[in-house]
Amino acid sequence: MENNEERREKAINALSKDPFRIVKSNPIINSKYEISAVQAKIYLLMISKLDVSKPNFEPLNFSVKDFERLYGTDTKAIYKLISTEAVKLMSKRISYEDEHIRIDTVLLASCIYHKREGRVTFELPRALQPFLLQLKQNFTTYNLENILRLESVYSIRFFEFCKEYEGLGKFSFLVEDLKDTFGIADRYKNYFDFKKYVVLQAEKELKENCELFFDFTEEKQGKKVIKLHFRIHKNRKQKKDGFDFDEAEVIDSPVEEIFGLVKNFVSLETVQGWFAKLPEEQIRIGVDYSLEQNKAGKVKDMGAYLQKLVNETSLWEKESKKQQATKDRKSKTDAHKKVAQQELFKERQAESDKNEFLSDYEQVIKVFSLTKLNTIENLSDEVMESIRSEQGMIMNSIALSSYENNTELSAKDEFFFNYEKGTTFYYVVNSYIQQKYSGEFKLVKQPFELKAKALKISLP
DNA sequence: ATTCTCGGTGGTGGACACTG
DNA sequence: CAGTGTCCACCACCGAGAAT
Numbered sequence: 001m002e003n004n005e006e007r008r009e010k011a012i013n014a015l016s017k018d019p020f021r022i023v024k025s026n027p028i029i030n031s032k033y034e035i036s037a038v039q040a041k042i043y044l045l046m047i048s049k050l051d052v053s054k055p056n057f058e059p060l061n062f063s064v065k066d067f068e069r070l071y072g073t074d075t076k077a078i079y080k081l082i083s084t085e086a087v088k089l090m091s092k093r094i095s096y097e098d099e100h101i102r103i104d105t106v107l108l109a110s111c112i113y114h115k116r117e118g119r120v121t122f123e124l125p126r127a128l129q130p131f132l133l134q135l136k137q138n139f140t141t142y143n144l145e146n147i148l149r150l151e152s153v154y155s156i157r158f159f160e161f162c163k164e165y166e167g168l169g170k171f172s173f174l175v176e177d178l179k180d181t182f183g184i185a186d187r188y189k190n191y192f193d194f195k196k197y198v199v200l201q202a203e204k205e206l207k208e209n210c211e212l213f214f215d216f217t218e219e220k221q222g223k224k225v226i227k228l229h230f231r232i233h234k235n236r237k238q239k240k241d242g243f244d245f246d247e248a249e250v251i252d253s254p255v256e257e258i259f260g261l262v263k264n265f266v267s268l269e270t271v272q273g274w275f276a277k278l279p280e281e282q283i284r285i286g287v288d289y290s291l292e293q294n295k296a297g298k299v300k301d302m303g304a305y306l307q308k309l310v311n312e313t314s315l316w317e318k319e320s321k322k323q324q325a326t327k328d329r330k331s332k333t334d335a336h337k338k339v340a341q342q343e344l345f346k347e348r349q350a351e352s353d354k355n356e357f358l359s360d361y362e363q364v365i366k367v368f369s370l371t372k373l374n375t376i377e378n379l380s381d382e383v384m385e386s387i388r389s390e391q392g393m394i395m396n397s398i399a400l401s402s403y404e405n406n407t408e409l410s411a412k413d414e415f416f417f418n419y420e421k422g423t424t425f426y427y428v429v430n431s432y433i434q435q436k437y438s439g440e441f442k443l444v445k446q447p448f449e450l451k452a453k454a455l456k457i458s459l460p
Numbered sequence: 461a462t463t464c465t466c467g468g469t470g471g472t473g474g475a476c477a478c479t480g
Numbered sequence: 481c482a483g484t485g486t487c488c489a490c491c492a493c494c495g496a497g498a499a500t
Contacts, residue, residue, distance in 0.1 A: 151490095187492070192465055197491065223463045223500060 023052050025131040025139045029160045031096035033107065034183025037153040039085050039092070043107060044156075046122055048144045052133050057124045064118040082120060086111040094128075103127055140164045146210045154182060154198045155205040162212040162232045172229045191225055199228065211235050261287055265302040274310055286310035354455050361448050361459060368444050369433045373419075380411040386432055399428040 022044055035043070049060050064082065089108040096103045105127040112121040124132070142163045147156045165171040179185050179194065188194035199216065206213035213235050219227040259271045274283045286309040290299070299305045376382055390396045403425055406414050418425050434441045445459065452459045 190465090190493070191463075193492070193494095195464095196466090220463095223461095225464080 021141055022048050023141045025135050026164055027096050028131040029164050031094055033094040039089055040153050040156050042085055060122045062120045149209045150205050152201050155202040158202040159210050170231050174227050283310055369430045372433045380415045399425040
């Protein structure tokens, strides 16, 4: 007979491990900590590898390659990056307080570096366990992909807020509280700086990269901005499925976009004319420059000025030469990053497919078991008796020991109450049903076996 | 008078090139 | 290949003027 422990393990894994998914309790999202974007990404990669079904943290093993793929730089740099950033993470304090509890801990408990193996083992502090494992309520999940291309750590945190309050569609913060939560209470004494580098920056990055983004309004007390009200929006640019980085994601056509900027000065036909004969980049540079000059009050006839500047090749050449060197360097690393991320996601996608398949299979098993259970006359007596009679089976005794007698329920309801808890009892009962109706179960299992073979996994 | 806005500036750290 | 220098972008801050 198949090993029950193994079977339980696999089933739980199938249900709980989505390789892209970050699961965080809301208190940890709202708690105070200050961290850099690189550190946040390393940390979130760690969290995405957690098996959230386990009651305790287990050491998290990473190959340096995991990070290499993520960052797209060479191995040497990654070694240095991980060791320095992990050390910093170990000194980063995180604190949370509500009416019941106050917790102070660090983000990372230990980092063991296996020399010449290209392997790192991380351990998270125990105090964080209740916030990251076996979460039943008050938690937020999101896809790692959303935050990978965010440059600012505040963007990552804003995205988490958007996810947390997605259901409400909005959220608010006192400016001081927000700064406090980000661990920057003593910085940005100038409100506009905070707005510029924290809020507006995050607004921009989320809009460009995430499935959710926000806009916000300011609430003033006198002249002072004291509170910010955020509204959450679903992004039209959101990716459909998977992680196709190459797919073009254009909201407006370039013609519409440029026309939107200059519609007060020239006609749509004029803009279309530009696009027919000039490179897009030249048009953009000319328009940007003209708008700047106009804003500075240096232009008398904006229509004529636009025509002149957009058609001005030298302006474009000058500007593009200036930008080229920077662009080249940036695109080189960006391309490298992109390829690396694609690889990582492909790999994780395969892993996700497997888990989805196992999860489907688990669902079918449950339906099969429930259908059969409902046909058994004296359910409780028959099944419980059989579980009890299997002397020496560890799983059976665990199942029985966790069985809760509830005097308010009928025997049958009590049975289903314990079954639905999804603990060991659930797996033992399923196993009983599968044996009792082994002929039928074989037929149910058959179609899955083929696909399991293709995915190179064995069915529980 | 207070607070916001915005251009300007210095510090910092990463990427890259150069050198021994 | 490690160490050093240079460049550049970004961040945080500052101060003058605008707005209220």
